[in-house]
Amino acid sequence: MTAGDDPRLADLDEVPEDSTLLLTLDDDGSETEALLIRLNGEVACWKNYCQHWTDVRLDKGDGARVxxxxxxxxxxxxxxxxxxxxxxxxxxxxxxxDEVEVTVEDGGVYLTDDDYGFVRRGPAETDDDDALGSGGGRIDFTGS
Ligand code: FES
Structure with a gap:
């Protein structure tokens, strides 16, 4: 498998195991955030919001707590x-x-998910939580 023209998101060595690396992706013209985390030589990429309150970011710009x-x-x-x-x-x-598809090749991490484009490393440039791709839904069954 080759990464071909897929955008390089980071060097594998730059992706932490004990925290996360924040990315901004393009989702159909809107900026959305995702995080990378290294797992034994592989890398996972997840959209950057909690599944409890989807307007809550896991990585607020300085790495999620792992x-x-x-x-x-x-x-x-x-x-x-x-x-x-x-x-x-x-x-x-x-x-x-929510998963974003990435692959590791030749010491680099590449975006292979056709649903997104790579914009930049770091946070999205918006104050609008809805624009972060979470839908902004807040459903709380716990009373907390
Ligand atoms: S546990 Fe993440 S918002 Fe509640």
Whole structure:
């Protein structure tokens, strides 16, 4: 498999195992955020919002908290398996982060997901949470 013309997002060495690297992607003309996390030589890429309150970002620009090998949401402490994206604990347990397809080749991480284009490393340039691609939905069954 070759990365061909797929955009290079980062060097593999730049993607942390104990935090995340924030990206801005183009989603049909709107900016949306995603995060990269390294997993034993592979890399996972997830959309940058919690599955509990989808207007809550996991990586606020300085890397998401990763503890015990899980991505933490800073709002109500939901944890996500970085391999599968599954919420393993918390108010959205059993839900999954939204995946963005990437591949690792020749020491680089490439975007292979046709639904998105690469814009930049770092945060989206918007104050509008809806523009982050989360839909802005806030559904809380916990009262928290
Ligand atoms: S918003 Fe993430 S756990 Fe509540």
């Amino acid at each position: 503890k015990g090998g899980e991505i933490w949401c800073g709002k109500h402490a939901a944890t996500f398996d970085p391999n599968s994206g599954e919420c393993t604990f918390g108010p959205c347990e059993g839900a999954y982060l």
